[in-house]
Amino acid sequence: MSELEAEYRLDYFEEEGFHRKQCPVTDVHFWTRDPDRETCGEPPADDYSFIDNPGFDEEYTLEEMREEFLSFFEEHGHERIEPYPVAANRWRDDVLLTQASIYDFQPLVTSGQTPPPANPLTISQPCIRMQDIDNVGKTGRHTMAFEMMAHHAFNAREEVGDEYAYSGEVYWKDETVELCDQFFEHMGADLEEITYIEDPWVGGGNAGPAFEVLYRGAELATLVFMSMEQDEEGDYEMKDGNRYSPMDTYIVDTGYGLERWTWVSQGTPTVYEAVYPDMIEFLKENAGISLSEEEEKLVHRAAKLSGYLDIDEVDDLTEARADVAEELGVDSAELTELLHPLETIYAIADHCRTLAYMFGDEIVPSNVGTGYLARMVLRRTKRLVDDVGVDAPLDELVDMQAERLDYDNRDTIRDIVRTEERKYRETLERGRRKVENLAVEYAEKAESIPVEELIELYDSHGIQPEMVEEIAADRGASVEVPDDFYSLVAERHEGEGASREAVERSERLANLPETERLYYDDQERTEFEAVVLDVIEREEGYDVVLDQTMFYPEGGGQPADHGTLANDDTTVQVTDVQIRDGIVLHRADGNPGKGEFVRGQLDVERRRRLMRHHTATHVIGYAARQVLGEHVRQAGAQKGTRRSRLDVRHYDRISREEVKRIEAVANDLVMRNVSVKQHWPDRHEAEEEHGFDLYQGGIPPGQNIRTITIDDDVQACGGTHVSRTGDIGTIKILTTEPVQDGVERIAFAAGDAAIEATQRTEDALYEAADVLDVTPEDVPETAERFFTEWKERGKTIDRLKTELAEARAAAGEDEIDVDGTPAVVRRLDGDADELRATANALVEEGTVAVLGSASGGSAQFVVGVPDDVGINAGEVVGRLAGRVGGGGGGPPDFAQGGGPDVDALDDALDEAPEILRAVRSA
RNA sequence: GGGCCCGUAGCUCAGCGGUAGAGCACCUCCUUUGCAAGGAGGACGCCCUGGGUUCAAAUCCCAGCGGGUCCA
Numbered sequence: 001m002s003e004l005e006a007e008y009r010l011d012y013f014e015e016e017g018f019h020r021k022q023c024p025v026t027d028v029h030f031w032t033r034d035p036d037r038e039t040c041g042e043p044p045a046d047d048y049s050f051i052d053n054p055g056f057d058e059e060y061t062l063e064e065m066r067e068e069f070l071s072f073f074e075e076h077g078h079e080r081i082e083p084y085p086v087a088a089n090r091w092r093d094d095v096l097l098t099q100a101s102i103y104d105f106q107p108l109v110t111s112g113q114t115p116p117p118a119n120p121l122t123i124s125q126p127c128i129r130m131q132d133i134d135n136v137g138k139t140g141r142h143t144m145a146f147e148m149m150a151h152h153a154f155n156a157r158e159e160v161g162d163e164y165a166y167s168g169e170v171y172w173k174d175e176t177v178e179l180c181d182q183f184f185e186h187m188g189a190d191l192e193e194i195t196y197i198e199d200p201w202v203g204g205g206n207a208g209p210a211f212e213v214l215y216r217g218a219e220l221a222t223l224v225f226m227s228m229e230q231d232e233e234g235d236y237e238m239k240d241g242n243r244y245s246p247m248d249t250y251i252v253d254t255g256y257g258l259e260r261w262t263w264v265s266q267g268t269p270t271v272y273e274a275v276y277p278d279m280i281e282f283l284k285e286n287a288g289i290s291l292s293e294e295e296e297k298l299v300h301r302a303a304k305l306s307g308y309l310d311i312d313e314v315d316d317l318t319e320a321r322a323d324v325a326e327e328l329g330v331d332s333a334e335l336t337e338l339l340h341p342l343e344t345i346y347a348i349a350d351h352c353r354t355l356a357y358m359f360g361d362e363i364v365p366s367n368v369g370t371g372y373l374a375r376m377v378l379r380r381t382k383r384l385v386d387d388v389g390v391d392a393p394l395d396e397l398v399d400m401q402a403e404r405l406d407y408d409n410r411d412t413i414r415d416i417v418r419t420e421e422r423k424y425r426e427t428l429e430r431g432r433r434k435v436e437n438l439a440v441e442y443a444e445k446a447e448s449i450p451v452e453e454l455i456e457l458y459d460s461h462g463i464q465p466e467m468v469e470e471i472a473a474d475r476g477a478s479v480e481v482p483d484d485f486y487s488l489v490a491e492r493h494e495g496e497g498a499s500r501e502a503v504e505r506s507e508r509l510a511n512l513p514e515t516e517r518l519y520y521d522d523q524e525r526t527e528f529e530a531v532v533l534d535v536i537e538r539e540e541g542y543d544v545v546l547d548q549t550m551f552y553p554e555g556g557g558q559p560a561d562h563g564t565l566a567n568d569d570t571t572v573q574v575t576d577v578q579i580r581d582g583i584v585l586h587r588a589d590g591n592p593g594k595g596e597f598v599r600g601q602l603d604v605e606r607r608r609r610l611m612r613h614h615t616a617t618h619v620i621g622y623a624a625r626q627v628l629g630e631h632v633r634q635a636g637a638q639k640g641t642r643r644s645r646l647d648v649r650h651y652d653r654i655s656r657e658e659v660k661r662i663e664a665v666a667n668d669l670v671m672r673n674v675s676v677k678q679h680w681p682d683r684h685e686a687e688e689e690h691g692f693d694l695y696q697g698g699i700p701p702g703q704n705i706r707t708i709t710i711d712d713d714v715q716a717c718g719g720t721h722v723s724r725t726g727d728i729g730t731i732k733i734l735t736t737e738p739v740q741d742g743v744e745r746i747a748f749a750a751g752d753a754a755i756e757a758t759q760r761t762e763d764a765l766y767e768a769a770d771v772l773d774v775t776p777e778d779v780p781e782t783a784e785r786f787f788t789e790w791k792e793r794g795k796t797i798d799r800l801k802t803e804l805a806e807a808r809a810a811a812g813e814d815e816i817d818v819d820g821t822p823a824v825v826r827r828l829d830g831d832a833d834e835l836r837a838t839a840n841a842l843v844e845e846g847t848v849a850v851l852g853s854a855s856g857g858s859a860q861f862v863v864g865v866p867d868d869v870g871i872n873a874g875e876v877v878g879r880l881a882g883r884v885g886g887g888g889g890g891p892p893d894f895a896q897g898g899g900p901d902v903d904a905l906d907d908a909l910d911e912a913p914e915i916l917r918a919v920r921s922a
Numbered sequence: 923g924g925g926c927c928c929g930u931a932g933c934u935c936a937g938c939g940g941u942a943g944a945g946c947a948c949c950u951c952c953u954u955u956g957c958a959a960g961g962a963g964g965a966c967g968c969c970c971u972g973g974g975u976u977c978a979a980a981u982c983c984c985a986g987c988g989g990g991u992c993c994a
Contacts, residue, residue, distance in 0.1 A: 096994090367990090367991075367992085368923070368994090369923090369994090372992090372993085372994090423990095426990090427990070427991080430990080433934070433935080437935080437936090456926080456927075458991085458992075459925085459926060459927080459991070459992050459993090460925095460926050460927035460928085460990080460991055460992075461927070461928090461990075461991060461992095462990080462991045462992070463991090489992075489993085490993080492925080492926080492992090492993095493924085493925060493926090493992075493993055493994090737987095738988090738989095740923090741990090787968090790968090791967095791968080794968090832941090832978075833941085836941050837941085839941090840941075858977060858978090859977075860977065860978080861977085862941090864941095874940090877940095877977095881977060884977080885977085886976090886977035886978090887976090887977060887978090888940080888977060888978075889939095889940065889978095890940040890941090891940075894940085894941065895940070896940050896941085896977080896978065897940085897977055897978075898977030898978070899977050900977070
């Protein structure tokens, strides 16, 4: 780390008369204007000193503070940027949630592939950090949801020229620290009290020097100078143990916690009271929490000390709490009892804000991805609400935050919260019954519920061990929850995860130019001429590289074009087309010859079908949004020639009624025959105009992006489309099915494929009608009637079999005597049911029954023995079955068996009396 | 995306190779007419679907469909 020391010696510090010091408590190096200062300013070296002693000239609300920051940086040459969604997976696939403002610009802007929306810029970015979830409410300063205010500048080294999407230096370390200082000064802070702690930053493959900016015990800003990338040959070894070297771009990445600034301006005991005063007031009242004046004072004093609490850093929270209690001179249990409801309320307020952000940004609850995180937070919140006795509905609480955050999809948010709450209630009820059954079972055995059951209950049924304890206690069963419960659960999941296949890259391609893509110029054209630049032999066939092509390579869920490449000598079939680093590879069954001129001809019918289906996919997505709500967005898509599918995020199953409405809206758009327009707008202008909903199918790199506009639906898309919606012909939804919780798959067909699909469905119906000998309209009713009748007949047959069996038993002409007990040995070729019924009837009359049958291709026996007769039926069956090459068994009074050797059945039955006697005497 | 659990009467579930069960609900009768009322009787099952193993599958194995849950 010391290698970076020079990086921190700024001219600005020199000019301003800063001193570099080392903190005797934390050992870190820091910069300060105060020559007498010894400690770095961060707990545990220093306490919070702003509580009851606000650090700025005025108090600010969250909204006022945000505006103060943004307008200050606007006045200092920065452009204000609208915040991005909290669902970072909308534009990058390496993370789920937005955890910092810089996330907005990774990876395309930070790597220099795409220009920033403005440079320099300022933003206040909503973020969610799930890591802090256990600290929320307890430490007084942690929140799961927060806004990171920031100013960013994107620089590229002069010497690399215009290789990147931005060039030159906007500003770097000195100006960054100066701006930070100026903002503190603007707010009325005492600059003498500010410390800049040297704290190198590492993350996501990048690194650089950084400062933590401390004021009155609170970390109010982090100034990161991202300037290095991971490199085994690099000169700098950072704290993660990896080596790093300087990169061509260098970026100012700052973060000013909006909540912290608001808190410091107000000097309230906890951040929560500064950030959500109204909601906390509401929750306190609703839960009936009122403190005496003395208690208020105690809570207040405890808050000042709670800066030391951090579940990551303090091993045992109870211990830390005890320390606080001791310092205050009160009983630890009493203090906990007093603080616990307040901590819960703080957490509820924070969690509701998190949920408002998530659902406001149209995350749909699910068992995967961001949807799962949302579900976890919601369930946790529900438990907290019940725990502390707040009886307001959860959707109302979330809505309070959604309203404050000014979301306009509040109805959907409430709908989602209610649906999720219902699902959770159902899970809890299921769980409760399960635990009750288990508790009774183990209580009877006088054992405690084993840990394996607890793990099973949690992992497979979502029941917290605390809940098991509670229910079990009611039923008189004991449970012991091990301290390392959650790591035991984790153990169960070890060894999961699939290996990822490496993508092979041909070095040969590196020397070829990018293929000119003609398919965007005129999407209707199907013929072209080109020069063969290279032919690469593959295991099966050849990869042909041309200078230009009409062939659309597989991508964006659209399969590749097929067709032919021909010159005067030869014609080769193209059966697949792929794109690698801008080079289009045509997989062909022959070699057209390097350097040759070829005529390319697309399989026109295939391409047309794909185009219809691609445009139809946009139309279906548009229609689904109209019918199901604005939260609907693409979760995946695959186009085909006969059918295509679109996976959409939605929090419920799609009903038949909704399917019909989607179909109607889609076909209405087809019939209106609106034009399908292609544009290449500047990406930032497009984003500003249409938002991130543009990127339903992924985010393309580059300054300009291609968009497809149909009516008022605009999407970034690289596929080929028909020119008017009327060209689709018609759209028919084939099926909807859930692919995972929160994602529904809509399969549909377009154009002639739609007609074919409808015909297939009709064929099935007509065939069914034909079999039933009725008209198609009558099929449902007739099928129902037949099914009912079929069941009735089954019952009648059962009854008749019983009657028949009784009649047979009553006939009784072939009764023999086994040492004084009457017995019947008989062959009757019926199914197992008949044999059983007959045997039962015989046994009823006090007769031993030995019945054999050869129906169904195998020999079968049933042996019944009345009570008080000393013959083991299982034994008899065993011996009989042995003679037909099989086996059998059952309880002593009623046994069944058989074997494959049908021919031996009669012989076996002949021997039955002997066997009965032998078994009796045994 | 991966792991695990579950599909049996209208509901909640038991059964886990050998004749499909219980409680609640339902119907009839009796006894009582009061906070989950008692008694007697009755009806109600493609044991999710399709393959396989077996003399025999609700039960074991495989696949599918449907539901749930945990993790990234």
